[in-house]
Amino acid sequence: MLPSLFAQCRPARWFVTVLLATGVVSAGRCDTAAPATLYTGAWVFTLADGVAGPREPGHLLVSADGFVLAAGPGFEPPAATAGLADARRVDLTGRIILPGLVSGHSHLWQSAFRGIAADGELYPWLNALHRTYGKFFVEGDFAAFTRHGALDQLRHGVTTTYNHSQSIGGSYEIYVEQLAASEALPQRFVFAWVNDRTVDDATWEARLQPLLARAVPAPERSLLAFAVNALGVHSDGELLRREFALAARHGLGAQIHYLEASDTVVAERAKWPMVRDAGGVGPGRSYAHFIHPDTAMVKEAAEAGAAMIWNPLSNGRLGSGLSDIEGYLAAGLKVGMGVDGAASADIADPFENVRLGLYALRMRRQNSKGLQPIDMLRLHTLATARVLGVERWVGSLEPGKFADFLVVNPASPATGPIWDPAATLVFACSSANIETVHVGGREVARGGRVLGVDEVAVEAEVAARVAALRVRTGK
Ligand SMILES: [Zn+2]
CATH class of the missing domain: 2.30.40.10 (Urease, subunit C, domain 1)
Structure with a gap:
């Protein structure tokens, strides 16, 4: 290819x-x-x-x-x-x-769903998007939506994207379009792989192993690395253990959504021992959002070499909260930044991300000390590349x-x-x-x-596919 x-x-x-x-x-x-x-x-x-x-x-x-x-x-x-x-x-x-800016957490396919569930926090928003439309995706939807999101990120200056791909109800063949679409685009990707929980480790390996060789760091290549999107944190420790073990077998990074919503803090914090026991606290492990940890969790994560990805635009849109970024950095926790999916951010714009993030910290602290503009640029570039393990190639x-x-x-x-x-x-x-x-x-x-892309055709295809999806869904 x-x-x-x-x-x-x-x-x-x-x-x-x-x-x-x-x-x-x-x-x-x-x-x-x-x-x-x-x-x-x-x-x-x-x-x-x-x-x-x-x-x-x-x-x-x-x-x-x-x-x-x-x-x-x-x-x-x-x-x-x-x-x-x-x-x-x-x-x-x-x-x-x-x-070029680096996004440490994104869902490119969400680009076709901006503005959805405008009054929803995380879980109502998830219900309105993933759980409403996911099972009605057909062949070609994920590819078209991923392409749309990736091109938008590139226009906004993101040249390396960690695509936390998602399987939201369709078949494996439909899911994996998110990877193929990425490889035909001009910027770089770290592709975070989702495992089908209903199949065994051997099937995971049979699906993933042939793909790993397609990630080759080279100036003209798009696919920079693979990672694992570990879903077990939302369900059970055994799945999570298998996912982190898969990442460890292949030397891949692994990321989880963790401590995002403000209304599930107690339950999410209670999962910390499960995350630890499954192999999720250490180098190469990162937590998207990580807004509501307690002090001991931050200390343990920092000392173990784990990292978090800060997504201020998305966290603001969904009313999730504001991470104590300066406290994390003081504790030695690795911090990167992401523009998240465009259904919760709703423009994948790192310039807005750094400005909003810095202003929010200053509003809460009520002074202008602490992080400065140059620090925000470093966070959205080299620091994020480090979290993703690709700093040898990009970020500075x-x-x-x-x-x-x-x-x-x-x-x-x-x-x-x-x-x-x-x-x-x-x-x-x-x-x-x-x-x-x-x-x-x-x-x-x-x-x-x-350049070199018919953006009008990309827009037209997404519009047509969303119209058809709404008909299939009855919405
Ligand atoms: Zn996310």
């Missing part, structure tokens, strides 16, 4: 050779030499650990096959930098470059990582002079300021449109 609509072969032979020598990439690329590209004059946020936000215009040098070669202050890297001499130069004066602009980045133009729509680039990004810009989106060095979106 073609891994991407945008697969191209533009490697720089010398750089591939270096990476092969270090074991970073596998062989098999074509070897036509091509020049690198130097983006210069922009404010460049590398968001690498220990690197402050930009105080002067900088540079980003990208190899022809989609890796970051250099990034930092100054109009270009040191003269001896490989690839610089014959690089194609692109002047981006006045723009801001930052790593550092040599050897994929050149997944956004070019933001604060002058369109106009946001005025830049006093503090991080504050301009988080307080003053929206996704409307995204000029271009690049994945593996390829420009995949410009001016709010995804």
Whole structure:
């Protein structure tokens, strides 16, 4: 299967050779030499650990096959930098470059259901969506809805998405469309696998094992990794144990929805020993939402190396509550961010996510200390990549990582002079300021449109499928 609509072969032979020598990439690329590209004059946020936000215009040098070669202050890297001499130069004066945003928790298929159950908290909302429409999905629905959600995330600057796929009533063949749809899209995915609880471990393995080889980290590939969406937390400890054991056998991350709604806190907290006993407290284990833990749970999760994913837009929409993010960070808990599904967020917009999240924390605390704009950018990029275990490839602009980045133009729509680039990004810009989106060095979106995709046809198909679904459902 073609891994991407945008697969191209533009490697720089010398750089591939270096990476092969270090074991970073596998062989098999074509070897036509091509020049690198130097983006210069922009404010460049590398968001690498220990690197402050930009105080002067900088540079980003990208190899022809989609890796970051250099990034930092100054109009270009040191003269001896490989690839610089014959690089194609692109002047981006006045723009801001930052790593593509990473969503650590999303349900892409929900994109077709925005605005649903507007007055519902989590469980009424679930009833109105999953339990009303799920069993009426037919062949092609999941693929079309997933495509719709993914393209919307890309337009809003999310270049890597953890797709917490869901099986909501249809057959396995219908469910697995969520994976195939992802692989044909231009951005990257960590695909969180759902196991059918009615079949045994051998069947799980027979279904999952052939798929694992399709996740290959490479600049032009969409499927970055697999993970496990562990559902047993909602039912029984034995299912949960099997799910975490499956993840452990294959070295996969595993995520659960946990401590989201405000009206089930006592019952959810009581499940903590079950989560622990099933293997759910440790490295590679993450909790989506985790709004209502007690202090001991936070301490135990932090010390064990577990993580949580903060979804402020969704948590606000569903009235779920506000996580004590600064308390978690102080306790040493790993925190990432997600835009969740578009049926609860209802725009998959990381710019709104960081702004709303930071403002909500400040409203509750009634001061502006604590997390700052640069911290929010770090949370939605490298910190989230770490939770997902893909920080080797994405989340910051550092040599050897994929050149997944956004070019933001604060002058369109106009946001005025830049006093503090991080504050301009988080307080003053929206996704409307995204000029271009690049994945593996390829420009995949410009001016709010995804390139090479018939977005009108995607919209039309979703509209037709939702109309048919409503007829089948009788709603
Ligand atoms: Zn969710």
